[in-house]
Amino acid sequence: MQRRSLLTGAFGAAAALALPTAVRAQGLEKPRLTVAVGGKNLLYYLPLTIAESLGYFKAEGLEVTIADFAGGSRALQAVVGGSADVVSGAFEHTINMQAKGQAMRAFVLQGRAPQIVLGVNPKTFAGFKSVADLKGRKIGVTAPGSSTNVMVNFVLAKAGIKPSEVSIIGVGAGSGAVAAMRAGQIDAISNLDPVITLLQRSGDLKVVSDTRVVAEADRVFGGPMPAGCLYAPQAFLDRHPATVQALVNAMVRANQWIQKAGPSEIVKAVPESYLLGDRAVYIDAFLASRPALSADGLFPEAGAPTALRALQSIDDSLKGGRFDLAAVFTNDYARKALARLPKA
The missing domain is CATH 3.40.190.10 (Periplasmic binding protein-like II)
Structure with a gap:
């Protein structure tokens, strides 16, 4: 009976991954897209790697190309320049871009603390x-x-x-x-x-x-400081709502898997090059960073004001400006993803 249950579960999981793919792809406005990231090997972006390596993007009918750059600012430049569609990067870039008159919106959280x-x-x-x-x-x-x-x-x-x-x-x-x-x-x-x-x-x-320690990050920044996330031009979200939802479904699923996974499972799921030649070091790094990773993809409501205060403290040009902080993030997609996923 136990073996039969395991086999049934395995076939069920395979069906969940395989069957919806073609059906979902038909409803996507942009099934092929490029995500730009600055330092994909970092644990800061682990949910992105897991969504890719475990096939969660494919399960949503997406063919995602991940373009890796030396840092988050370079990844942002790729989207601004049109060579990528979405950024996997730091949340505060959405506020900086609003100040420059370019509407960018974060739509799923990867890190609830900067981990820097x-x-x-x-x-x-x-x-x-x-x-x-x-x-x-x-x-x-x-x-x-x-x-x-x-x-x-x-x-x-x-x-x-x-x-x-x-x-x-x-x-x-x-x-x-x-x-x-x-x-x-x-x-x-x-x-x-x-x-x-x-x-x-x-x-x-x-x-x-x-700031891998959430309490220290909150102390340093004076509140919750959202970190890694997926964000894109508002126009992309407006034109591709189903595609964005598919991305979020995959990322939230990856977030949840990471919180339950053991170190050995994590090591198997990431490329060998990520280990920097030392498996034990990577495991220690994962255990140190996991508490700062998001479990549900949701942005804290106080996160945007915290990020703005941090940016204003180092950039006088941002002081005195008017910001629509509700426009730099949304939890709508993550809530829908959580509603369709099995309860943790």
Whole structure:
């Protein structure tokens, strides 16, 4: 009986993945699309990788091409330039783009905290005592203008340091970032896992601020700070509602799977290159980051105001402006996805 139940469950799962695909594809306005991401190997974007590797996009009738860039700002440029349809990136970009007169809307959450860690290099910065000591130093970020850069600016602003008083260097989100720290090319780094855990393990990083810890992220930013998400031009959402819903269905399903999965399952589901040559480090990084990943794809209502305050604290041009924060995100698609998925 047990074997029969298992087989029945397996066939049922296969049918759920296979049968609806062709039917759903017929109702999609754009079954083939491109998602731009800045550092796909990062745990920040793990839901995107899982949705791809476990076939959740295909189950929704979607053929998704994921274009990987050195940082979130580069991924955003791809959508603005028309070479990609959707961004998998940091939530605050939607607010920045509204300030520039370009309507972007986030429609499913991947991370409920930024998961960005700011740390210093023990080799070149042995005398570090406080954030104020970063003045005049070289700080590595995934890419200039990315969320890792925003994090640096925000922490520096609290210490009275202007962005112009440090040197920001783009080092990417993988082995290049690790090499830059170990070679002493940068004095500090703002990056994410698995890069951070790998540097910690080897003694090449002293943590200054860790927003993988949700409580610390809330303290640093003064409230919930939405992080990784899928967002796109409002015009894309208007023209392709069924396609957007299919994307969200797949992402919410991935969010839920991650919260239940064991470390060994995660390692099997991601490409070998993501492990940076050390399976144990990746597992530790996953366990450190999982609490900061979204379980349901929903944006906190206080998230947009928190993000705006953070951006205004580092960019005077945003102060005094009028923002329609309700227009930079929506939970409608995630709620529909949750309603159709089995209860956790």
